[in-house]
Amino acid sequence: MAPTLNPDDRVLVQRVSAIQDTPALGTVVVAWHPSQPGLRLIKRLQSLENNGMMLLGDNPSFSTDSRQLGPIPRSALIGIVVSRVTPSKKIQ
Amino acid sequence: MLRSALNAIVCALPASVVEAHCDGPCGVYDPASARVHAEAVLAMTKKLKALEAPAAGNAAALATYNNTFSRFVAVKEDEAQKTKKELLILWTDYFKPEHLATFPDLHDTFWKAAKLCSACKVHIDQGKAEELMAAVEKIHGMFWQSKGRNDAWVTAS
Numbered sequence: 001m002a003p004t005l006n007p008d009d010r011v012l013v014q015r016v017s018a019i020q021d022t023p024a025l026g027t028v029v030v031a032w033h034p035s036q037p038g039l040r041l042i043k044r045l046q047s048l049e050n051n052g053m054m055l056l057g058d059n060p061s062f063s064t065d066s067r068q069l070g071p072i073p074r075s076a077l078i079g080i081v082v083s084r085v086t087p088s089k090k091i092q
Numbered sequence: 093m094l095r096s097a098l099n100a101i102v103c104a105l106p107a108s109v110v111e112a113h114c115d116g117p118c119g120v121y122d123p124a125s126a127r128v129h130a131e132a133v134l135a136m137t138k139k140l141k142a143l144e145a146p147a148a149g150n151a152a153a154l155a156t157y158n159n160t161f162s163r164f165v166a167v168k169e170d171e172a173q174k175t176k177k178e179l180l181i182l183w184t185d186y187f188k189p190e191h192l193a194t195f196p197d198l199h200d201t202f203w204k205a206a207k208l209c210s211a212c213k214v215h216i217d218q219g220k221a222e223e224l225m226a227a228v229e230k231i232h233g234m235f236w237q238s239k240g241r242n243d244a245w246v247t248a249s
Contacts, residue, residue, distance in 0.1 A: 001112040010107060030110050042110040057112055061190045061238075 001042055002059045004028065010086045011042070013079040022048065028081040031055060031072050040078060041065075053077065121186040123232040126178035129171045130228045131249055133212050134221040136168035141216060169213050175224065176209035182235065195234050205231060 005011070005028075013030050023029055023045050031053070033039035043055035043065050052071030057063025066072060143161055146153030183202040192198055205227035211220045229245050236243045 005112065011110075033111075040108060040110040042112050059112075061188055063112065063188075067189065 001028070001044075001057055001063075004044075004058045005042065005084070009084055011081045012083050012085055014082050015079040016077045019080060023077075023080050029053075029055065030078040030081065032076040032078060034069055034072055034076060041072075042081065121182060121235070123178075123182060123228065123235045126175050126182065127225075127228050127232065128248065129175040129178060130221075130224050131247055132171035133168055133175060133209075134218070134225055135249060136164050136171065137212065137216055137218050137221040140164045140168065141218060168216075172209045172212045175228070176206050179205050179209070179228070179231065182231065186235070187238070191234075191238055194238065198234065201227065201230055201234070 011028075025045055025047060027045050028042065029045050030040055030042050033041050041055065043057055043063075046054040046056045046066065048054070049071050052073045054066040055069075055072050056065045056067070060067075140161070143157070143164065146157050179202060183198075183206075187195075187198060187202075195201070205224065208220055208224040208227055211217065212224055225247075232243075232245055
């Protein structure tokens with residue numbers, strides 16, 4: 001997710017249960033990996049399709065995302081990233 | 093002050109880990125792995141070519157020859173398969189569609205390199221083994237160029 005996020009950054013996540021509406025496109029979200037149980041992905045919501053969310057990394061050359069994984073089911077959404085705690089900087 | 097205090101509290105709390113890179117958890121790729129195995133293929137091919145058959149009628153020498161020949165073939169087969177595996181990891185995990193803009197012959201290069209691994213198994217062909225080394229060297233160049241580096245091609249033998 002470079003340059004937005006780097007390894008060991010800490011982020012605050014608002015859980016999906018606390019979200020009233022569908023996340024806005026462009027939001028950084030956390031979701032369960034569709035085929036690797038227990039693995040949480042952090043990606044940017046690119047678009048919403050009938051069969052799920054298209055999630056893309058900000059660093060396309062090195063990201064494995066919906067281009068390979070396909071749409072991620074809406075039910076896999078864990079939450080939206082609201083801010084980075086360390087190092088402190090607003091998530092754009 | 094408040095922010096640093098908040099940071100200290102947050103950092104002390106347990107937090108779940110999220111992954112931005114989920115194909116290879118380690119994220120470590122290096123064409124050197126393929127190069128080492130390809131070098132072994134070339135070395136075993138040369139050894140097989142240099143192996144001299146014993147004179148007719150010497151059963152003990154024939155047994156030794158057959159044993160050595162078989163072992164050399166087995167190692168060549170194994171190393172060629174390992175070369176192919178390492179190449180496929182680079183091809184399917186490391187390289188992404190975006191790299192095709194820089195390397196339009198990426199798929200063809202890997203496909204031919206993988207085919208050369210097979211050819212080195214099927215035959216005892218030094219030319220094919222040298223072609224495989226050249227293909228791995230080309231991939232070495234593409235890989236490091238994609239990382240903005242220009243690492244030298246160095247072989248062990």
